[in-house]
Amino acid sequence: MRVDRIEVFVTDLPERLSRRSAGSGSDTGAPGDVMSKPILVKVFADGLVGYGQVRPTGRNHWLPDTSLSVVAAVRDYYGPQLLGADPSNLEALWADFDRTLPNNGPARAAIDFALHDLLGKAYGVPVHALLGGAARPAIPVEWSVSLADSVEEMVSASVRVIETHGITNFSLKAGGPGGWRHDVKTVGAVRAALGPDVTIGLDANMGWTVGETIRAINAMSDFDVSYVEQPIHKTDFVGLAAVRAGIGGVALIADEPVIGLHDVLNIIRMNAADAVCLKLTKIGGIRMARKMTTLIEAAHLQVNVGGAAVMSQLEAAAIAHYYASVPSPLMLDGAEFVFALAGVLADPLVPETDFRIGSDGHVAIPTGPGLGITVDDEAVAKHALISDVVSAAT
Ligand SMILES: [Mg+2]
Secondary structure, three states, X not given: OOEEEEEEEEEOOOOOOEEEEOOEEEEOOOOOOOOOOOEEEEEEEOOEEEEEEEOOOOOOOOOOOOHHHHHHHHHHHHHHHHOOOOOOOHHHHHHHHHHHOOOOHHHHHHHHHHHHHHHHHHHOOEHHHHOOOOOOOEEEEEEEEOOOOOHHHHHHHXXXXXXXXXXXXXXXXXXXXXXXXXXXXXXXXXXXXXXXXXXXXXXXXXXXXXXXXXHHHHHOHHHOEEEEEOOOOOOOHHHHHHHHHHOOOOEEEEOOOOOOHHHHHHHHHOOXXXXXXXXXXXXXXXXXXXXXXXXXXXXXXXXXXXXXXOOOHHHHHHHHHHHHOOOOOOEOOOEOOHHHOEOOOOOOOOOOOOOEOOOOOEEEOXXXXXXXXXXXXXXXXXXXXXXXXXXXOO
């Protein structure tokens, strides 16, 4: 099998989703604005087409990638190397990519997802079968509650999620301008409103100091907080280790520092976390996630799946297949891709789908070949803001 054509698109989102977190946020932008719109990569080989899609980061986000930088990395760097290559040769391709243009997780992830989709279709199996199988038939999803102006808004948002979707895993954004004492009030109010049977974690997105984190988490000791995610700056591994020692056994998850394999190794060496948040788009896709997972397993840590794929069934499906391949307890309950599921937010490129949230807060893993998502190519053409074809290297 040889790759004979690669197309790359930026496609519009008719809906807009804005969410706030400490110091930054995410915003898909106004319809028609290229910033923060998803990137779609189509890889053709032997009459088959593999699809991969990622949502790039936009203004005010903590990652440096943009829609246009992802398109350029695929079109001008990785794509020309991939043309004519055997798509099953993932390790050799990745080694070439490392030499051509390092990092660039979102561009790598879009290609990685498309290649896994293509290979699954070629072999007639779902992507999770390429990864060792599905360790569970359905995935409990997590809802990330955006920062809001008042405690009451975050409480009512959480209550609405349980009533509407039956979700019982919550990640509350924290570390905002109200300070840690405000976060303590929010967590207490959400716990009182949701009762004892709901999992509540916090993501402070680097908004606290070491001391503030220890004080905040200890002040929340009556609220059964399951974890705190990346409370302090991403460069401070020593600080993370100090936090971990001071928060009385509440699990500490590292997120923002984790870009490459060596970041996971450093966290392990420095005893800096109990779990590692893997966002497939950030780290470069399924293949890198599996490598990181092996390191995490060997160190007796746990994996947390983040990502918040937005209105992208392809991206969420890629995360779902990976998630399914990691057994519990290595994988923490609660995968964060709910904003891409039918029944929550519609994906304009996938009008017909059964990849939807159930009433019990779970989603079934797609079972069709590849990622198991059927993209409507007419919808791609209709919503395309940018479309390009990769040319052979000169
Ligand atoms: Mg996070």
